Amino acid sequence: MKRRIALTFLVLTTVLLVLAVVPLGVLMTARERVSFRDEQRSATRVIAAAAEEHLSDHRSDAAMRKELKAAADAGDCAAVYDAAGRPVASTPCAAAQGEEAEELVERVLAGHEPEPPENEGRLLAAEPAGDVRQPAGAVVLARSADPLDARIAAIWGWSAGIGALGLAACVLLSVRLARWVSRPLSTLDATARRLGEGDLGERAVVDGGPPEVRRLTATFNTMAGRTEALVHGHRAVIADVSHQLRTPLAALRLRLDVLAAGAEAGTAAELAAAQEEIARLSRLVDGLLAVARAEQATPRPVAVRVDEVVAERVAAWSPVAGERGVELTEVAGPALTAGLGSGHLEQILDNLIANALDAVPDGGNVTVGHRVAGGSAEVRVRDDGPGMDAAAKEVAFHRFGNPEARNTGLGLAIVHRLVTANGGVVRLEDTPGSGLTVVMELPLWTGSAAVAPSRGRRS
Structure with missing residues (x-):
């Protein structure tokens, strides 16, 4: 539960941060690009204004060269072109010259708005010198994109940092919330488990939580x-x-x-x-x-050697079987340990063997065997008596369910209760030929706990 609450908060916070931070980062990045381009075009227009006085009014080029020098000092590259597209003056840096710059000049002189390309890590901008319709020339300014890239990286870095801080805060808050909710529930669960194991005086003590x-x-x-x-x-x-x-x-x-x-x-x-x-x-x-x-039994599982208990109960009932003329035998099986309540397997086998001996006529056979099947300890008590019909099997595990029982009719009810109380499954099958076979699937002992068998088949 704690993990689910923390994970849910983390996913929700991540989605909210992505929906809030990413669009904001994209918007700020676009604004930085626009601002950078506006600053570049403004600087280009300053040079174009000085160049227009020289190209159209034939004044001294001192002002134009002063602006070119200022551009060079700022780290920019600039070049001035006349109306024929020939370079007139430029900064020592040649990034504002070349094929791309000449294409920009042609578009400006033709009165079109040029698309600003990028040349070797520098953004190019072109502005007309003089009237846009009949310019006296053009100015191309190339500015390094490194400052723009640095500012964009800073925007995304800060965005990532804010998102990481938000996620960290969410993790801390979600863990505290999950503990606040799950700790009393864990206490209640542990108390319920001990109560179910038979400690009827157990009570839950919860001071916090919702x-x-x-x-x-x-x-x-x-x-x-x-x-x-x-x-x-x-x-x-x-x-x-x-x-x-x-x-x-x-x-x-x-x-x-x-x-x-x-x-x-x-x-x-x-x-x-x-x-x-x-x-x-x-x-x-x-x-x-x-x-x-048996109905009040709330067993605490302990390790029970199934093979040893089977051998012991068969030996204990053999004299009784001999007196009745019934052959009671054990089918040898592997060493097997199940997790059951203390003394429960002995009580189960005593009831089943007693029922089988009562049902089998003189000269009959009763066998008890065990094996590992489907991840559980399987114990079978088989006889070759008259068996049961389908209707009798349906009520066999009820109190007084079998009206034809020779004794009290409670043996199978006791067996069913003890097996199910230990997390096992019991069912009745027909013995091939004639008779009844009681099959029990009991939980295996794994060293610290019992592993309950699958409940795929109904008892």
């Missing part, structure tokens, strides 16, 4: 305070629900166990069914609490 930014900061702090109160209240409710539901369920299950120990055969069957319902309710409460905790 009034709108200060009002935004006050509004943000109010919102943060309300968010903190809501989150803490939600967590308190979850803790209360956990205590209030688990305790009576445990007591009820204990009483049913006591009753079942001394009950008759028919009654014992009914009590066993009630115990199964109590167990299901306990699992449901645990699942709801797990989902609530």
Whole structure:
């Protein structure tokens, strides 16, 4: 933002300076040229007036030669021509003579206005001696263009200097303005980032900046305070629900166990069914609490070795898979490090493996593999169970989205929340032949931060 503000001011100032300074420089340059030519023609007319007394009135040429000497002392070259175009007198400098000078004399004697040419760095000017219609002669004066060039260079030099000073002042002012505007916004951004990472007590402190930014900061702090109160209240409710539901369920299950120990055969069957319902309710409460905790997760990414976690969870679940007659295997992959919240990958794999083992019949297979794909860490949990149809996949990541789930139906909801909270993507694919494959794209760890995968595919 700071760069954009400074660059915008710099571009605007540059355009304004160009629109103001360049036309002014061009105008002043033209005025200098006109002034220089007028001075040259005035000096030429002085010599022509003295030459006219000699050429038409046949007086002494002393006055004419005096003016020629004054022109020579001033650094000019001058030559006097008679009515036939023959040189009569001149300064020691011969720049006022030659072909170009003779062409000027012919045009003047013919009564035309000559175009002033430039000869070897000198500007030529010609004036008639006497009447313009019937001149008695002509005078040509050659003056060095160096003074004119020096004055023009000074004009453009001063213009460039003024423009540079204007740009420098603009840069200083724009940088100060950009800092004045962006510094409180940067503070607010850093506070929002820390708040998003889970530091709910964080508040922005902004003493300067525009009034709108200060009002935004006050509004943000109010919102943060309300968010903190809501989150803490939600967590308190979850803790209360956990205590209030688990305790009576445990007591009820204990009483049913006591009753079942001394009950008759028919009654014992009914009590066993009630115990199964109590167990299901306990699992449901645990699942709801797990989902609530996952939804509140605001992970701080740490380096997680995907290959090591996959191998560990496969080893941990292998005895369970063996008891159910399911073959659980790991597909070997490269050493891979992802940026995830601490313990989240273990929780994700536990839910996916548990779901896969429940879905696969006796003699089935479940495989877990990982690799690098598309700039992310890809983890796949594949089974050869019955799979899901398109309608079930659409709602699979919702709470209780799959009505045919054998357990609580919350496992995939927990997985989806944890993966997306860590900046990843999860989707469901059909296993070739039969079954379901859960594909997760997790952000790679680059040494200091996690690089989120592309969101080109929807989960």
